[in-house]
Amino acid sequence: MVLQWVTSMPAIIYKNLPGKTFKQLFISSYYRYTQLHALDKMVTNTELLQDGSVYIELEDGTKFYGEQDDDTSQRDVAYDVIQNLNKLRKLGNSRKVLGVLCTQYVKAEYEKYYKLRKGDIVIDAGAHIGTFTIKAAKAVGNEGRVIAIEVEENNRKFLSRNVEANGLQNVSIVPKGVWGSQGRLKLNISRKRSTGHSFYAEAQFGTEHTEEFKEVEVDTVDNIIKQSGLGPVNFIKMDIEGAEVEAIKGMDEVLSGDVKLAIEGYHIVAGQRTYRVVIPWLRKKGFQVRRNGKIIYAGKKI
Numbered sequence: 001m002v003l004q005w006v007t008s009m010p011a012i013i014y015k016n017l018p019g020k021t022f023k024q025l026f027i028s029s030y031y032r033y034t035q036l037h038a039l040d041k042m043v044t045n046t047e048l049l050q051d052g053s054v055y056i057e058l059e060d061g062t063k064f065y066g067e068q069d070d071d072t073s074q075r076d077v078a079y080d081v082i083q084n085l086n087k088l089r090k091l092g093n094s095r096k097v098l099g100v101l102c103t104q105y106v107k108a109e110y111e112k113y114y115k116l117r118k119g120d121i122v123i124d125a126g127a128h129i130g131t132f133t134i135k136a137a138k139a140v141g142n143e144g145r146v147i148a149i150e151v152e153e154n155n156r157k158f159l160s161r162n163v164e165a166n167g168l169q170n171v172s173i174v175p176k177g178v179w180g181s182q183g184r185l186k187l188n189i190s191r192k193r194s195t196g197h198s199f200y201a202e203a204q205f206g207t208e209h210t211e212e213f214k215e216v217e218v219d220t221v222d223n224i225i226k227q228s229g230l231g232p233v234n235f236i237k238m239d240i241e242g243a244e245v246e247a248i249k250g251m252d253e254v255l256s257g258d259v260k261l262a263i264e265g266y267h268i269v270a271g272q273r274t275y276r277v278v279i280p281w282l283r284k285k286g287f288q289v290r291r292n293g294k295i296i297y298a299g300k301k302i
Contacts, residue, residue: 036085036098039088039102045057049065068097119140120136122235123233124146128195130159151216182223183218184216185215221250232258235261237261248282275291279296
């Protein structure tokens with residue numbers, strides 16, 4: 001995962017600066033106020049653990065475990081920015097974990113148009129290691145419930161570990177992929193990032209040349225909700241690496257209710273961004289839709 005605060009132009013300028021001194025000056029000035037600086041202020045403790053994982057604790061007591069980046073020798077602008085932080089400095093080779101934490105705790109990207117409430121029923125489709133799951137579970141409280149759907153086994157291990165570390169009893173983990181029907185599919189394992197595992201073999205996910213895959217179970221959102229035995233869903237967050245174009249076909253029942261959605265729609269499937277399929281589908285179902293950058297926000301009223 002590329003940290004989104006590193007925009008292309010500053011990164012290019014940084015790369016072409018002559019010498020370490022100029023690079024350090026650029027970092028201390030241009031990148032002084034970044035998402036990572038904001039995250040650094042939220043963190044109370046970080047550790048590199050003997051099993052190769054990382055531990056991060058936020059000031060509100062929230063705990064996260066994640067894995068280090070595969071290529072620990074890589075040095076770029078993101079790495080050097082982290083080296084200039086106070087509490088995150090030792091985690092320079094954990095940019096993927098820090099990136100998803102920035103998404104949830106600094107940018108709060110999925111919560112722009114709906115604030116989670118006590119008692120809400122939440123679906124986290126593409127839960128990864130649980131950064132949104134944990135945040136949502138704390139927000140909805142014991143009166144609410146979070147269904148965390150994560151298909152990839154290693155991500156799911158960290159998801160379970162983080163749910164347990166935070167003492168949460170209101171999370172159900174579903175070991176499936178989300179699709180438009182029930183069955184089994186080949187999940188391509190991304191070599192580039194733990195957020196990139198996809199049913200599509202594409203460069204955007206880091207799965208274009210991989211020969212590694214797993215056969216996994218897939219199901220519809222409607223079926224998963226039925227199996228959970230829970231009442232009407234209040235909010236769905238979805239980030240499933242292109243599968244959103246199929247997933248919406250299995251959501252007729254949940255979309256008949258007053259549910260709010262935040263769906264990643266920037267992936268490319270069949271040559272076009274997935275928001276071009278998802279947005280018309282949601283509008284036909286009576287939803288008002290806004291697209292802010294890469295995310296589709298929808299609700300009967302937003």
